[in-house]
Amino acid sequence: MLETTLDRSTVSDPRDRASAHRLAATTLRHMGSMTELLQPMLRREPPEPVRCALLLGVAQLLHLETPPHAAVGTIVDLLRRRGLAPFAGLANAVLRRVSREGKGLLEGLDEARLDVPAWLWSAWGSRARAISRGLHREAPLDLTIRPGATAPEGGELLPTGTVRYPAGTRMTALEGFEEGAFWAQDVAAAMPVRLLGDVNGKCVIDLCAAPGGKTAQLATAGAKVTAVEREETRVTRLQENFARLKLEAETVVADALEWKPSEPADAVLLDAPCSATGTLRRHPDVLWVKRPRDVVALAEGQDALIDAAREMLRPGGTLLYAVCSLQDEEGPDRVRAAVERGGWTHEPFTEDELSMMSAARTPEGFFRTHPGLWVEQGGMDGFFAARLIRT
Ligand SMILES: C[S@@+](CC[C@H](N)C(=O)[O-])C[C@H]1O[C@@H](n2cnc3c(N)ncnc32)[C@H](O)[C@@H]1O
Numbered sequence: 001m002l003e004t005t006l007d008r009s010t011v012s013d014p015r016d017r018a019s020a021h022r023l024a025a026t027t028l029r030h031m032g033s034m035t036e037l038l039q040p041m042l043r044r045e046p047p048e049p050v051r052c053a054l055l056l057g058v059a060q061l062l063h064l065e066t067p068p069h070a071a072v073g074t075i076v077d078l079l080r081r082r083g084l085a086p087f088a089g090l091a092n093a094v095l096r097r098v099s100r101e102g103k104g105l106l107e108g109l110d111e112a113r114l115d116v117p118a119w120l121w122s123a124w125g126s127r128a129r130a131i132s133r134g135l136h137r138e139a140p141l142d143l144t145i146r147p148g149a150t151a152p153e154g155g156e157l158l159p160t161g162t163v164r165y166p167a168g169t170r171m172t173a174l175e176g177f178e179e180g181a182f183w184a185q186d187v188a189a190a191m192p193v194r195l196l197g198d199v200n201g202k203c204v205i206d207l208c209a210a211p212g213g214k215t216a217q218l219a220t221a222g223a224k225v226t227a228v229e230r231e232e233t234r235v236t237r238l239q240e241n242f243a244r245l246k247l248e249a250e251t252v253v254a255d256a257l258e259w260k261p262s263e264p265a266d267a268v269l270l271d272a273p274c275s276a277t278g279t280l281r282r283h284p285d286v287l288w289v290k291r292p293r294d295v296v297a298l299a300e301g302q303d304a305l306i307d308a309a310r311e312m313l314r315p316g317g318t319l320l321y322a323v324c325s326l327q328d329e330e331g332p333d334r335v336r337a338a339v340e341r342g343g344w345t346h347e348p349f350t351e352d353e354l355s356m357m358s359a360a361r362t363p364e365g366f367f368r369t370h371p372g373l374w375v376e377q378g379g380m381d382g383f384f385a386a387r388l389i390r391t
Pocket of ligand 1: 207208209210211212213214215228229230231234254255256257271272273274
């Protein structure tokens with residue numbers, strides 16, 4: 001959504017766009033604590049656009065190291081240009097005070113708690129504080145390197161084979177991009193396909209496939225992949241990615257709930273549509289737009305997709321169910337519900353399979369990550385995966 005808003009804006013220069021994105025994302029990441037900080041400085045609630053402008057100013061002052069005169073000047077100017085000149089004096093006074101006292105005041109606040117909506121904080125349980133701290137940091141750029149290709153210079157090789165670059169690195173500017181040497185994929189997102197084991201020569205259906213990061217992993221591992229995706233524009237994107245990577249896969253534009261393969265597959269990878277709370281580091285707007293009812297509706301869709309996947313598999317075939325969600329309702333609960341409905345056995349991931357990322361293995365043998373893992377190396381997205389065998 002943040003990306004779509006930027007697409008619709010008049011900001012066209014890539015550097016201006018990157019700065020605007022960084023300012024908006026930083027504001028969204030710290031919105032709860034900055035709102036709390038501003039509260040005692042405002043005698044009455046200002047109109048929404050003024051409140052937003054103040055938050056942008058506080059983000060610049062306290063989190064982006066913008067010099068105070070520049071931060072205050074930009075916001076005052078913004079208000080004047082938006083027909084909100086009567087609030088320029090207030091913004092000037094409040095932001096000057098924030099520049100003097102803000103850092104100290106912030107230390108007295110529980111930022112991790114305030115920067116996450118209450119429903120998510122309680123849903124994340126004992127993981128909430130670690131997740132929230134992880135969300136305060138900008139996500140690095142993770143690349144999956146095509147087998148045989150060389151990783152661009154400047155990256156850090158992570159234990160799973162992903163190569164990591166500092167936040168803000170532009171993938172398209174890296175050496176080897178045009179030649180298709182790599183694609184962007186968070187270290188956690190690269191794991192589900194690995195957990196399918198050896199797929200060389202196997203028929204694998206990739207359900208909900210675009211933009212194709214996992215399809216590319218399957219294709220490079222030698223699987224005969226059929227990628228099924230409902231959105232035509234997203235299939236086009238997948239095909240463009242595959243052309244750059246010089247990979248091949250059969251693509252089908254279809255609803256996975258209706259489409260049937262001509263013959264049963266050995267494995268199905270279902271990367272189901274979800275609340276995407278696992279990608280909050282990259283999309284902090286999701287923090288404030290998702291609601292508990294969205295998760296309920298998505299969970300129903302996930303059950304339906306799991307049932308549809310069963311019809312595509314041969315008996316004994318594997319379903320690798322994955323979601324980039326931190327919510328129990330979209331992860332462990334869906335797997336337990338599937339086993340209860342019947343027709344599946346849950347096959348836990350073994351310690352060996354997850355030896356390179358042992359922190360991600362739950363006692364039940366699920367794969368589960370969150371932004372508070374591998375903090376020293378820059379964290380990771382939240383992902384859930386489980387293996388079900390069709391009986
Ligand atoms: C989480 S994304 C998939 C990411 C992808 N697997 C990857 O690794 O790049 C979910 C995708 O599922 C697609 N989708 C949602 N519902 C679908 C359905 N019923 N049938 C097919 N595709 C669907 C969405 O359009 C979206 O592209």
